[in-house]
Amino acid sequence: MVGAQPCDVLDLGAGAGALTAVALSARHRLVAADPSAAMLHELVAATPAAAAVQCTAEDLPLRPASFDVVAVATAFHWFDPDRALPEIARVLRDEGRLSLTWTTRDKSVEWVRRLGELLRAVQPAALKGDWGTGSVANVERSGLFQPPEYAEFELTQQIDRDGLLGLVASRSYVMALDDGERRRLLAEVGALYDETAARDGVSLPYRAQCWRAALATAPRRSG
Numbered sequence: 001m002v003g004a005q006p007c008d009v010l011d012l013g014a015g016a017g018a019l020t021a022v023a024l025s026a027r028h029r030l031v032a033a034d035p036s037a038a039m040l041h042e043l044v045a046a047t048p049a050a051a052a053v054q055c056t057a058e059d060l061p062l063r064p065a066s067f068d069v070v071a072v073a074t075a076f077h078w079f080d081p082d083r084a085l086p087e088i089a090r091v092l093r094d095e096g097r098l099s100l101t102w103t104t105r106d107k108s109v110e111w112v113r114r115l116g117e118l119l120r121a122v123q124p125a126a127l128k129g130d131w132g133t134g135s136v137a138n139v140e141r142s143g144l145f146q147p148p149e150y151a152e153f154e155l156t157q158q159i160d161r162d163g164l165l166g167l168v169a170s171r172s173y174v175m176a177l178d179d180g181e182r183r184r185l186l187a188e189v190g191a192l193y194d195e196t197a198a199r200d201g202v203s204l205p206y207r208a209q210c211w212r213a214a215l216a217t218a219p220r221r222s223g
């Protein structure tokens with residue numbers, strides 16, 4: 001059953017387990033799958049109640065019809081849809097749902113737009129905020145799922161000066177800058193923070209774009 005009742009959830013492309021932790025706290029039963037051993041190591045440390053499986057979405061070592069929900073957070077655009085979608089359909093129960101989410105910083109907020117400009121001066125793709133979601137078209141195109149429903153949610157994270165500088169400094173393209181460039185960028189981000197922040201910091205706004213698709217009616221399973 002899909003809804004408020006605890007159900008069987010596969011967190012696919014689980015990474016370090018951000019979604020896994022939330023789903024566990026809602027009392028669902030979790031299997032977390034990711035190809036990266038390093039990510040799964042972090043996930044197991046943070047959420048020992050989840051069963052961790054090292055695999056790709058294209059080749060799931062999981063029984064047919066064993067999940068009510070396959071949830072993919074900010075990862076579906078990395079999958080090969082022609083191979084991953086049949087695998088996802090195979091492991092879902094008849095009433096199951098595929099859930100796709102992308103959470104991106106909301107660049108319609110003025111200071112986030114200016115932060116994006118500072119970052120794009122060193123990495124043109126930084127904070128574009130619209131990557132990935134085009135891959136949802138593959139879900140309907142596969143014929144394995146009904147047309148996805150869509151919902152959008154806004155959320156904010158309160159962040160202080162060190163938190164913002166740490167977030168920027170931890171981007172791989174910022175780490176790759178030479179010392180002078182990195183110091184200059186962090187000084188500019190610090191100045192933006194000082195101009196923007198209230199006493200308790202700044203609100204970092206995010207937009208979660210969510211799709212949910214039910215399985216198409218039979219025939220749908222190959223094995």
Ligand SMILES: C[S@@+](CC[C@H](N)C(=O)[O-])C[C@H]1O[C@@H](n2cnc3c(N)ncnc32)[C@H](O)[C@@H]1O
Pocket residue numbers: 012013014015016017018019033034035036039055056057058072073074075078079080
């Ligand atoms: C941006 S992270 C998102 C992690 C987590 N879902 C979250 O929301 O924090 C994308 C994850 O997708 C995983 N990934 C990449 N290609 C994959 C594939 N073909 N099958 C399954 N997972 C994949 C990566 O290892 C990475 O952990």
